[in-house]
Amino acid sequence: MALTAAQNRVVTAAVELFARNGVGGTSLQMIADEIGVTKAAVYHQYNTKDEIVLAAAEAELARLESVLSQAEAAGSPKQARAALVAGIVDLAVEGRRTVGSILNDPVIVGFFADHRMFRDVMTRLRRLLIGDDTGPEARVQTAILLAAISGAVMHPFVADLDDEVLRTQLLHMAVRLLQ
Amino acid sequence: MALTAAQNRVVTAAVELFARNGVGGTSLQMIADEIGVTKAAVYHQYNTKDEIVLAAAEAELARLESVLSQAEAAGSPKQARAALVAGIVDLAVEGRRTVGSILNDPVIVGFFADHRMFRDVMTRLRRLLIGDDTGPEARVQTAILLAAISGAVMHPFVADLDDEVLRTQLLHMAVRLLQ
DNA sequence: GTCTATAGACCGATAGAC
DNA sequence: GTCTATCGGTCTATAGAC
Numbered sequence: 001m002a003l004t005a006a007q008n009r010v011v012t013a014a015v016e017l018f019a020r021n022g023v024g025g026t027s028l029q030m031i032a033d034e035i036g037v038t039k040a041a042v043y044h045q046y047n048t049k050d051e052i053v054l055a056a057a058e059a060e061l062a063r064l065e066s067v068l069s070q071a072e073a074a075g076s077p078k079q080a081r082a083a084l085v086a087g088i089v090d091l092a093v094e095g096r097r098t099v100g101s102i103l104n105d106p107v108i109v110g111f112f113a114d115h116r117m118f119r120d121v122m123t124r125l126r127r128l129l130i131g132d133d134t135g136p137e138a139r140v141q142t143a144i145l146l147a148a149i150s151g152a153v154m155h156p157f158v159a160d161l162d163d164e165v166l167r168t169q170l171l172h173m174a175v176r177l178l179q
Numbered sequence: 180m181a182l183t184a185a186q187n188r189v190v191t192a193a194v195e196l197f198a199r200n201g202v203g204g205t206s207l208q209m210i211a212d213e214i215g216v217t218k219a220a221v222y223h224q225y226n227t228k229d230e231i232v233l234a235a236a237e238a239e240l241a242r243l244e245s246v247l248s249q250a251e252a253a254g255s256p257k258q259a260r261a262a263l264v265a266g267i268v269d270l271a272v273e274g275r276r277t278v279g280s281i282l283n284d285p286v287i288v289g290f291f292a293d294h295r296m297f298r299d300v301m302t303r304l305r306r307l308l309i310g311d312d313t314g315p316e317a318r319v320q321t322a323i324l325l326a327a328i329s330g331a332v333m334h335p336f337v338a339d340l341d342d343e344v345l346r347t348q349l350l351h352m353a354v355r356l357l358q
Numbered sequence: 359g360t361c362t363a364t365a366g367a368c369c370g371a372t373a374g375a376c
Numbered sequence: 377g378t379c380t381a382t383c384g385g386t387c388t389a390t391a392g393a394c
Contacts, residue, residue: 024204
């Protein structure tokens with residue numbers, strides 16, 4: 001899981017290109033060109049394209065996992081939820097160019113379903129946001145909250161807005177939606 | 180714009196495959212196989228892959244445009260907004276497997292920015308939802324509303340929910356968010 | 359860790375018969 | 377409207393030198 005400097009260059013370039021062209025529209029040659037090395041040098045770090053996609057998805061997820069862990073350490077469930085939502089808003093705004101495309105790419109969504117690491121984070125996320133209420137209303141409401149945050153940051157309607165303005169408005173709405 | 184039967188088969192297969200594999204991850208061979216013809220037969224309908232992608236995006240957008248036109252014919256702005264939101268919820272739930280992936284694919288998002296038809300629909304959508312208020316709050320709120328609807332329907336948290344339950348919950352939230 | 363060079367499959371696209 | 381056959385190019389992936 002700990003990446004070497006060379007692996008980090010590969011993953012960073014991959015995340016950027018996946019957001020720009022989609023996973024299926026990104027070749028190893030593109031990644032190599034973006035870094036300024038040859039394909040063979042990329043293959044020295046990862047043996048298949050799938051491994052790169054997985055590493056890129058894990059790198060993005062690691063940031064969410066970090067926010068999640070911090071939130072779980074909060075005093076009360078209510079404080080935990082607030083901390084989590086604020087952290088997710090920060091994450092989404094910070095990565096507004098890349099997060100959305102990657103989260104929605106069909107190939108990566110497939111990984112989400114297949115690998116336990118992703119499911120575990122989703123379970124923790126769900127538990128923190130809605131506790132033990134597994135009814136339809138709570139599930140839809142949580143899906144809306146998460147989709148709204150990750151989707152709104154890359155919407156054309158807000159493309160020309162400052163990060164700070166976007167963050168403030170988004171957080172305000174998220175708090176309202178959570179009540 | 181009016182599609183022949185053969186063109187319709189191509190576009191329908193393309194929409195399905197784009198949702199499953201992404202635009203960049205879908206080849207003309209895949210589309211041909213899905214229909215049960217050869218690549219050359221597909222090329223007889225559309226001369227390039229880009230034309231197919233464009234036709235697929237237009238087909239999806241045409242459904243939104245139809246909802247938009249109906250809403251614009253409503254008596255008051257308030258009624259128009261309500262009709263529009265209800266129509267969009269229906270559209271999203273109906274196409275919950277495909278709509279989300281296609282709306283977020285980087286290649287199609289690029290088309291959205293380049294082609295006037297998409298921008299026109301977006302302008303009408305925006306006018307109907309927020310009128311002449313072009314401030315940050317209104318823009319973020321509208322982006323949230325649209326992102327929430329299109330993103331929530333394909334969220335893993337609601338994957339096992341009935342269409343009817345999902346539609347009801349989603350509509351309830353949308354109305355609340357619109358106030 | 360990076361390179362050159364290459365293998366074999368698949369890509370988008372075209373020609374021409376039926 | 378669909379087919380067979382083919383083109384040049386790019387794809388993922390590997391071998392082996394430095």
